[in-house]
Amino acid sequence: AQTVTQSQPEMSVQEAETVTLSCTYDTSENNYYLFWYKQPPSRQMILVIRQEAYKQQNATENRFSVNFQKAAKSFSLKISDSQLGDTAMYFCAFSRTQGGSEKLVFGKGTKLTVNP
Amino acid sequence: EPEVTQTPSHQVTQMGQEVILRCVPISNHLYFYWYRQILGQKVEFLVSFYNNEISEKSEIFDDQFSVERPDGSNFTLKIRSTKLEDSAMYFCASRGRRAGGRETQYFGPGTRLLVL
Numbered sequence: 655a656q657t658v659t660q661s662q663p664e665m666s667v668q669e670a671e672t673v674t675l676s677c678t679y680d681t682s683e684n685n686y687y688l689f690w691y692k693q694p695p696s697r698q699m700i701l702v703i704r705q706e707a708y709k710q711q712n713a714t715e716n717r718f719s720v721n722f723q724k725a726a727k728s729f730s731l732k733i734s735d736s737q738l739g740d741t742a743m744y745f746c747a748f749s750r751t752q753g754g755s756e757k758l759v760f761g762k763g764t765k766l767t768v769n770p
Numbered sequence: 771e772p773e774v775t776q777t778p779s780h781q782v783t784q785m786g787q788e789v790i791l792r793c794v795p796i797s798n799h800l801y802f803y804w805y806r807q808i809l810g811q812k813v814e815f816l817v818s819f820y821n822n823e824i825s826e827k828s829e830i831f832d833d834q835f836s837v838e839r840p841d842g843s844n845f846t847l848k849i850r851s852t853k854l855e856d857s858a859m860y861f862c863a864s865r866g867r868r869a870g871g872r873e874t875q876y877f878g879p880g881t882r883l884l885v886l
Contacts, residue, residue, distance in 0.1 A: 687874075689874070691877075696879070697807075697859055697879075697880055697882075698877065698879050698880065699813070699861060699863075699877035699880075700877075701874060701875075701876070701877075704874055745812065745813060747813075749875075755801065755803075755818030755820065755825040755826040756801070756818075756865065756875075757803065757815040757818055757826060758803075758805070758813070758815060758863075758875060759815065760812045760813045760814070761812060762811070762812045763812060
């Protein structure tokens with residue numbers, strides 16, 4: 655069974671600075687997807703970024719980028735130029751690419767606070 | 771941009787009552803999911819649905835739960851006899867492409883269920 659671990663329950667960062675959220679996962683699959691979802695106080699789940707395991711290049715979306723280390727099974731999220739609106743819970747998630755429904759397996763989340 | 775919608779946004783019910791949570795997935799998506807999030811905990815997979823049948827379900831999804839796509843647009847989750855521990859946020863998701871992007875799961879805003 656796949657597991658996702660987020661070892662930082664809470665983090666804080668000053669506005670305009672950079673912060674990195676950690677995520678590790680365990681799987682025997684070779685092909686899979688990894689995601690970061692953001693959950694603001696409204697509790698909506700918003701996709702931040704997605705990475706295909708077969709791609710060596712790290713995904714980027716504007717101020718958000720990942721450091722994907724497949725051998726180490728590590729998938730960290732870097733937020734540059736942090737903004738107050740980035741304050742939220744961040745969930746790392748895994749899904750298989752085949753042989754199933756591609757359900758998402760989530761970590762427990764990291765609560766990020768951006769301070770003015 | 772098309773979105774997943776869910777109704778109601780909040781529901782309060784008495785223990786033992788039946789509840790039906792409704793979702794309208796994005797129209798060209800083919801895979802549908804229900805997840806739940808107990809307050810303060812991680813998001814957990816309940817069930818996935820494809821081609822009018824369940825493709826995968828978790829241990830949580832016992833005989834008290836059922837899903838249905840009654841009319842080709844709505845996707846419902848029914849809890850037959852609610853328990854206190856069913857109190858949670860329930861998220862619907864659909865998987866597919868949106869606005870030319872990559873295939874991924876898009877979440878609705880959630881239904882907050884409180885069982886008294």
